[in-house]
Amino acid sequence: MRTMEGMAALVTGGSRGIGRAVCLELARRGAAVAVNYAGSETAARETAERCRELGAEAEIFRADVSGAAACEELVRAVRERFGRVDILVNNAGITRDGLLMTAREEDFDQVIATNLKGACFCMKAASRLMVRQRFGRIVNLSSVVGLRGNPGQTIYAASKAGIVGLTKAAAKELAAKNITVNAVAPGFIETDMTAVLPEKGRAAMLAGIPAGRPGAPEDVARAAAFFAERDSAYLTGQVLCVDGGMAV
Numbered sequence: 001m002r003t004m005e006g007m008a009a010l011v012t013g014g015s016r017g018i019g020r021a022v023c024l025e026l027a028r029r030g031a032a033v034a035v036n037y038a039g040s041e042t043a044a045r046e047t048a049e050r051c052r053e054l055g056a057e058a059e060i061f062r063a064d065v066s067g068a069a070a071c072e073e074l075v076r077a078v079r080e081r082f083g084r085v086d087i088l089v090n091n092a093g094i095t096r097d098g099l100l101m102t103a104r105e106e107d108f109d110q111v112i113a114t115n116l117k118g119a120c121f122c123m124k125a126a127s128r129l130m131v132r133q134r135f136g137r138i139v140n141l142s143s144v145v146g147l148r149g150n151p152g153q154t155i156y157a158a159s160k161a162g163i164v165g166l167t168k169a170a171a172k173e174l175a176a177k178n179i180t181v182n183a184v185a186p187g188f189i190e191t192d193m194t195a196v197l198p199e200k201g202r203a204a205m206l207a208g209i210p211a212g213r214p215g216a217p218e219d220v221a222r223a224a225a226f227f228a229e230r231d232s233a234y235l236t237g238q239v240l241c242v243d244g245g246m247a248v
Contacts, residue, residue, distance in 0.1 A: 002030030008082035009035040012065050013092030015043040017191035021217035023047050025225045027056035034078040035060045065118030070134050075125035087228045088126040090119035090140045095156045108155050115159035135177035137228040140167050144247045145188040172236030180225040180236040186216045187243025211244030
């Protein structure tokens with residue numbers, strides 16, 4: 001069912017993995033999709049083409065969301081192309097895994113800038129448009145790691161925990177403007193990022209999942225789309241774990 005006809009969505013980090021799955025799910029529901037990417041133009045074009053095959057308008061937008069000015073320009077470009085921004089999905093993220101005792105300042109700065117600062121300033125730019133529209137749906141990608149921690153991922157966990165606080169505070173600020181802000185916290189999802197895990201680490205992760213298996217990017221995409229629907233108007237400030245019971 002094309003329940004998002006007439007809506008325009010911006011998905012950061014939309015070229016592959018969870019971001020690509022979100023783009024395709026929103027396109028399937030009828031939204032026009034702005035596919036943001038920082039590196040692989042080829043992957044972004046493939047995502048956009050697959051969105052078009054689903055009957056949606058789609059365009060690619062290159063921007064490194066770790067900088068506030070780039071976030072502002074990205075949202076402006078999407079508005080110029082589609083006339084509005086109804087949905088923002090902050091999915092762009094990186095990880096620099098390692099023990100706290102070996103953490104480097106440059107790794108901390110890069111992860112926080114991309115994962116947390118990028119989400120904040122994309123929200124800032126998009127929310128100004130949404131206030132004028134008197135409508136908006138913001139979905140931020142956190143992580144189960146941000147809720148319960150994980151050895152070797154202190155910096156990443158901090159960035160994703162920050163997303164939860166950002167989501168809840170922004171939800172309170174924007175609720176009266178008919179703008180919802182929610183978060184999805186994926187668990188162990190099969191993506192390029194998790195594919196590089198050593199077998200021992202992978203087995204340990206799977207052992208902690210009651211469902212006994214990893215999730216798929218599409219599982220996360222459907223949760224994000226649920227929050228982005230018009231009918232989700234009375235849901236805001238929520239964190240939905242898509243994790244097979246991992247965080248229970």
